[in-house]
Amino acid sequence: MERLTIHAAQPYEVLIGEHALGEVNKLIQDLQPKVSSVLLLIDEKVYQLHQQTVEQNLPHDALYVLPQGEKAKTFSVYEKAMGAALEAGLDRHSLIIACGGGAAGDLAGFTAATYMRGIRYIQVPTTILAHDSAVGGKTAINHPFGKNMTGAFHQPSAVVYDSLFLSTLPLREIRSGFAEVIKHALIADPEFLKELIDHVKDLKEIDESFLLYALKKGIQIKGEIVRQDEREQNVRAYLNFGHTYGHAVEAWSGFGDKLHGESVMIGMVYALLLSERKTSLDFNTDEFIGWVKSLSYEIHIDAPFGELLALMKKDKKNLNQMIRFVLLKTVGQPVLTKVEPSELEYIHHSLKRKGEIQ
Numbered sequence: 001m002e003r004l005t006i007h008a009a010q011p012y013e014v015l016i017g018e019h020a021l022g023e024v025n026k027l028i029q030d031l032q033p034k035v036s037s038v039l040l041l042i043d044e045k046v047y048q049l050h051q052q053t054v055e056q057n058l059p060h061d062a063l064y065v066l067p068q069g070e071k072a073k074t075f076s077v078y079e080k081a082m083g084a085a086l087e088a089g090l091d092r093h094s095l096i097i098a099c100g101g102g103a104a105g106d107l108a109g110f111t112a113a114t115y116m117r118g119i120r121y122i123q124v125p126t127t128i129l130a131h132d133s134a135v136g137g138k139t140a141i142n143h144p145f146g147k148n149m150t151g152a153f154h155q156p157s158a159v160v161y162d163s164l165f166l167s168t169l170p171l172r173e174i175r176s177g178f179a180e181v182i183k184h185a186l187i188a189d190p191e192f193l194k195e196l197i198d199h200v201k202d203l204k205e206i207d208e209s210f211l212l213y214a215l216k217k218g219i220q221i222k223g224e225i226v227r228q229d230e231r232e233q234n235v236r237a238y239l240n241f242g243h244t245y246g247h248a249v250e251a252w253s254g255f256g257d258k259l260h261g262e263s264v265m266i267g268m269v270y271a272l273l274l275s276e277r278k279t280s281l282d283f284n285t286d287e288f289i290g291w292v293k294s295l296s297y298e299i300h301i302d303a304p305f306g307e308l309l310a311l312m313k314k315d316k317k318n319l320n321q322m323i324r325f326v327l328l329k330t331v332g333q334p335v336l337t338k339v340e341p342s343e344l345e346y347i348h349h350s351l352k353r354k355g356e357i358q
C-alpha cells in the first residue's frame with residue numbers, strides 16, 4: 001500500500017493498494033475533532049459481493065444501501081440518504097463513509113456536503129473509474145436536463161482505495177473506468193499515454209501491477225490540477241476533457257444505457273476531431289482511434305445532433321451562452337475554447353462516419 005497526498009486547501013491522503021482497507025479504523029480514530037458516529041453509504045452490488053470484507057473493515061453505527069450505480073444519483077435517493085443520516089442521529093462531528101463506484105461516491109459526498117451544511121466523509125472507491133471520482137471533491141446528483149447539475153465542492157477527509165475490490169469488476173466497467181485513465185494521460189502526459197498504448201492491448205488482461213501504477217499516475221495528475229485550482233476557476237476545467245459531448249451522450253441515453261467512461265471516450269474522440277480543426281492538433285488521431293477501437297470502445301452514438309446540442313447548451317463550462325470545449329493542442333497541452341454550434345454539428349457527422357468504419 002502507498003500513500004499519496006492531495007494538496008487541497010485542507011490536504012488529505014489517498015491510501016492505495018493491497019490491504020489499504022485495514023487502515024480505515026485507525027484513520028477514523030485519528031480524525032480531529034473526534035468522530036462521534038459513522039454512517040456507511042454503500043453501493044448495493046458492492047455490498048452483495050463484499051459484505052464480509054466491508055463489515056470487517058468499515059466501522060459504522062448505521063448503514064444505508066444505495067441502488068446500484070448511476071441510479072443512486074437522483075433526488076429521491078438523495079432524500080433517502082439524508083433521511084438515513086437523520087434517523088441515525090448524525091451530528092456535526094459524524095462521518096459518512098462512501099463505498100462504491102463514482103455514483104455512490106458522488107451521492108454520498110453530496111449528502112455529506114449538505115447534511116447540517118457539511119460534515120466529513122471518506123471515500124472508499126471500488127471501481128477503476130473511481131480513481132478519478134474519489135479524488136478532488138466534486139460531489140453531485142443528476143437532473144434529466146444534465147449530469148451533476150446539483151452538487152457541491154466538498155473534499156473528503158481521506159480516500160482508501162483497496163485493490164481487492166477491482167477483482168469483481170465486469171469487463172464493461174473496466175473499460176468504462178479505463179477511459180478516465182486515458183483522459184488523464186491525454187491532458188497531461190505524453191509519456192504516460194505512450195506507456196498505456198504500449199502496455200494495454202486487451203482490457204481483460206491488464207497486468208495488475210501496471211493497472212495500479214496507471215491508477216496512481218492518474219490520481220497524481222488529477223491531484224496536481226486540483227492543487228492549482230480546487231473549485232474550477234481555470235485549469236481544473238481540463239479534467240473535463242471529453243465531457244461536454246460525453247455528458248450530452250450520457251444524459252441523452254438516459255443515464256445508464258451508456259456508462260460514464262463509455263460516453264467520455266466518445267466525447268474525447270469528438271474533442272480530438274474538433275481540436276484538429278480548431279487548434280491544428282499535433283497528434284495522430286487516427287492511430288489513437290485505432291487503438292481505442294481495438295480495446296472495443298465505441299467512438300460514436302447514433303443520436304440526433306439537435307438533441308445533443310440542447311444538452312451541451314446546459315454544460316457547466318459555458319459562459320454567456322457560449323459553449324466552451326476543452327481541446328488539445330497536443331498531448332499534455334489542453335486549452336479551453338469557445339465553439340460555434342455549426343462547428344459542433346460538422347464534427348458530429350465526421351465522428352459518425354469514423355465510428356461506422358470498422
Ligand SMILES: NC(=O)c1ccc[n+]([C@@H]2O[C@H](COP(=O)([O-])OP(=O)(O)OC[C@H]3O[C@@H](n4cnc5c(N)ncnc54)[C@H](O)[C@@H]3O)[C@@H](O)[C@H]2O)c1
Binds near residue numbers: 068100101132165168
Ligand atoms: N466526482 C468526480 O470527480 C467524478 C469523476 C468521474 C466520474 N464521476 C461520476 O462517477 C460515476 C461513474 O462511476 P463508476 O464508473 O465508478 O460507476 P458506478 O458507480 O455507476 O458503478 C458502476 C457499476 O459497477 C458496480 N460496482 C461497483 N464496484 C464494483 C466492484 N468492485 N465489483 C463489481 N461491481 C462493482 C456498481 O454496482 C455499478 O453497477 C458517474 O456518475 C460520473 O459522473 C465523478
Ligand SMILES: O=C(O)C(=O)C[C@@H](O)[C@H](O)[C@H](O)COP(=O)(O)O
Binds near residue numbers: 180243
Ligand atoms: O474532477 C473534475 O473536475 C472532473 O471534471 C472529473 C470528471 O471526470 C468528472 O466526470 C466530473 O464529475 C465532471 O464534472 P462536471 O463539473 O462536468 O459535472
Ligand SMILES: [Zn+2]
Binds near residue numbers: 180243264
Ligand atoms: Zn468523468
